[in-house]
Amino acid sequence: MQWKGVMPAMTTCFDPQLQVDHTFMARHANWMIDSGCTGLIMLGSLGEAATLSTEEKIAILNNMVQTAGQRVPVVAAISSLSTAESVSLAKAAATAGCKGLMVLPPYVYKGDWREMKAYLSEVITATPLSCMLYNNPVSYGTDFLPEQIAELAAEHSNLQAVKESSTDVRRITAIRALTNKLSIFVGVDDAIVEGIAAGATGWVAGLVNAFPKESVQLFRLALAGKDEEAFALYRWFLPLLRMDTVPKFIQLIKLVQQETGMGNERVRGPRLEITGHERDEALGALAHAMQTRPAL
Template identity: 75%
Template sequence: MKWHGVMPAMTTCFDERLKVDHAFMTRHAQWMLENGCTGIISLGSLGEAATLRFEEKTAILKNMAAATAGRAPVVAAISALSTDEAVELAKTAADAGCEGLMVLPPYVYKGDWREMKAHVTAVFAATPLSCMLYNNPVAYGTDFLPEQIAELAAEYGNFAAVKESSTDVRRVTAIRALLDNRLQLFVGVDDAIVEGIAAGARGWVAGLVNAFPRESVALFEHAAAGRDREAFELYRWFLPLLRMDTVPKFIQMIKQVQQEAGIGNARVRLPRLEVTGAELAAVREAVAQALKTQPAVRSLAFATA
């Protein structure tokens, strides 16, 4: 498992009956890989995992493994209410053909370090798969501190990467100061990608990549190569969209961006509802402006069927 580059936190597409649209998801994953993405992350927050039944999660992972056909890794986000369910999902992901796991703290319960360590290490130990720890204290209320991350890295050899979504790029340098290159660090919030790479991140778990993959890859590559002028120009164009990744309705907004760009639909499962009114108008205006001023680098055409 190679943790590097731009890995989409892939949205879960639903049909008119709000059933998982596996055919579309196959085309979507393949299209993002054709545009330069280095892997696919399924069942994350953006993938509406909390609304998916266990059998739906299993079917998605099997479909993604078949869709990528070994050309890039499939990473399963492991999130659950209980540790037992998280361990079961990790084992299922391994059986389905995934090459890595992105391990989240448990839903709902915000435990202390002793409890959170017990939870995530149970998942680490469940399979030999390479694991990424997902740190998002803003969304989940659980904050894995750099010293705690170092403790995990010393004890588990298959703990290989961190998705850092605290929104504080100083966390990237703090982890590197303790561990050097022992872990691969990924930026987990879209509108901090250039800053995160400057601090030492080597990858990006991205959201707006679902609609603009080649543009996302180009931004990452410019920043990683130190091409500051090119990176800033592309970043300035992209920021109104990237900022949608950091608001409570990020799922609805990113799916709406996809629909406006002709990449799928805006359907979400309850309790979420599609954006309306001023929120919908703002998304449409941002996408229209982005398409009007699109840079020379742009994604390949998407096959609708």
């Protein structure tokens, strides 16, 4: 498992009956792989995992593993209400052929570090797969501090990466100061250039679902230290990248996919497709981006 590069947090496509559209998801995955993405992360927040049954999750993983083949690794996001359910899903992901796991804190319950460490340890040790810890205190209310992340990494050889989504790029340098073992991924789209400058070597991306070539190019320019070119592309991209950082990010990213011809905006409840001024603002930002889209 190579934790590096741009890995999409893939959306889950639904057909008109709100069933998983596996045929489209395979086409979508191939498009992003062909555009230079280095892995596929399935069943995350953007993938609407909380609305999927266990059977649907496993079917998605099987489809993506078959689609990706040996080209890029498939990573399964592991999230649930209970430790037992997370462990079961981790084992199912390994059986399906996934190469890595992205381990989230449990839904709903926000425990202390003793409880969270015990939970994470059970999931990480459930399989021999390489693991990424997902730290997103904004969305999940559980904040894994740099000291705690380093402690967990020291105890588990297969914890090899962290997705840092606290929105504070100082966390990247703080983690790096405590351990060199972990690959650090930026988990919020509108902090990618700053995150790479601070030492990140990967990006779990959202708008990549609609703009994979631009996402990969931005990452490569920033990683190569080509600041002028990177910031020129970044300035163009930022109004769209900021859609990844608001509560309705799933609806917004799926709307952008629909309007750019790679997907649809269908979401499962309790989410609803965006309407009114929110929709107008999003479509306005996208229209401007399409009119000024740079040649790569």
